[in-house]
Amino acid sequence: MTRRILVVDDEPAIRHLLKQVLSQERYQVETASSGLEALEHLQVAPFDLAVVDLLLPGISGLDLAEAIRMLDPGTPVILMTAYGTPVLENLASHPAIRHYLHKPFVLERLLDLIDNDISRRIQEEAGTL
8 A cells, every 4th residue: 555645845846856755765745835735635635644844825834734633633744844943843842743854854864754654654553553
């Protein structure tokens, strides 16, 4: 079963890079440039994980993470931002956020987080966690 990942970022280069890399890792990747576009994707079908930029046009990444949590509490959200401040890091401790990354980040770190979260989700679905 191919696992689905939603990448939400208003920067086309970030969306393209993450889609390309995650697709090579055999994930099915959908992208969105705004929180509202992401919500449209979420209405069509669930995702196994979401990678979300904090500062998005329309609704914030934090509000999007909360919406994802309401739709499917088991969907991990990795929040990323180029604007790391203590206030933003406190927001990232929100229950809807699984991980927080500063941009630019090491791609291997993101891949490790995604792989671990997907593995955990598979275990939860199988009832072995």
